[in-house]
Amino acid sequence: MQFLKYAIIFCLVCAHSIFATETEKGGGILGDLFSVETDEAIYRKNIFAGATLFLLQGNTDEETLNILIGDVYEAEGYTFTAKVFGGYFVKNAMAVGARAGYSRTKLDIDYSILKDLADIAEHRQYVKNAFFIQPLLKNYLKVFDSKNLYFFNETSVSVEYAYGISQADDGEDLSKTRIRGWTFEFGINPGLSIMVLRNMAFETSVGLLGLSSTVMEIEENGETRSEFTYNIVNFTINLLALNFSLVTFF
Numbered sequence: 377m378q379f380l381k382y383a384i385i386f387c388l389v390c391a392h393s394i395f396a397t398e399t400e401k402g403g404g405i406l407g408d409l410f411s412v413e414t415d416e417a418i419y420r421k422n423i424f425a426g427a428t429l430f431l432l433q434g435n436t437d438e439e440t441l442n443i444l445i446g447d448v449y450e451a452e453g454y455t456f457t458a459k460v461f462g463g464y465f466v467k468n469a470m471a472v473g474a475r476a477g478y479s480r481t482k483l484d485i486d487y488s489i490l491k492d493l494a495d496i497a498e499h500r501q502y503v504k505n506a507f508f509i510q511p512l513l514k515n516y517l518k519v520f521d522s523k524n525l526y527f528f529n530e531t532s533v534s535v536e537y538a539y540g541i542s543q544a545d546d547g548e549d550l551s552k553t554r555i556r557g558w559t560f561e562f563g564i565n566p567g568l569s570i571m572v573l574r575n576m577a578f579e580t581s582v583g584l585l586g587l588s589s590t591v592m593e594i595e596e597n598g599e600t601r602s603e604f605t606y607n608i609v610n611f612t613i614n615l616l617a618l619n620f621s622l623v624t625f626f
Contacts, residue, residue, distance in 0.1 A: 417625035425462035453483035504540030557592035
């Protein structure tokens with residue numbers, strides 16, 4: 377299984393980081409890190425936790441929306457995501473933890489396309505729910521002699537289960553498509569942590585390396601079934617897709 381490979385990689389990274397001696401230093405910037413003091417948020421035996429909420433909602437007005445290949449008469453939908461996370465500092469500047477979440481997407485649209493060729497007009501509805509859990513290892517780097525600014529790197533492996541249904545009605549026929557799938561991911565996310573209060577930080581990170589495998593099952597009108605698997609390797613930095621969160625330390 378692809379997930380087993382990602383789990384083994386994650387465990388090896390965790391084991392190497394946790395059992396490496398704190399006195400071990402290398403060259404370059406990692407060899408010149410400042411030591412963590414007892415009153416800092418990233419000191420060993422401290423705990424961090426937080427939660428994030430995301431809502432994107434939209435709808436068209438009363439006028440028809442003209443697009444390149446057709447018209448959208450009416451459309452509305454939303455995407456909602458809720459996540460909670462937490463962890464424990466097993467040693468200075470190093471924490472193990474987990475993130476869990478739920479997301480829901482719903483779309484309702486009336487449209488027509490290719491009027492001069494096929495004249496396709498449909499009312500389509502789509503609903504998707506997804507649940508995920510993500511064990512993680514977080515390493516903070518105290519590059520500056522400051523208790524308010526840290527760099528960090530988060531290594532994680534995640535498992536997501538998603539299911540959804542899409543329904544299309546053209547006035548004559550009604551078709552339904554059910555989708556169920558598992559997604560396994562291994563990722564490395566570097567970032568920056570800024571202490572805005574004594575025990576609260578604003579953190580931002582960006583995906584640097586991602587390995588993803590998805591196994592999906594599709595059912596058409598309760599009769600036809602198909603299954604496919606696809607893998608993605610991503611080594612790009614998208615500065616327009618930053619992650620933001622508030623983290624509490626105690």
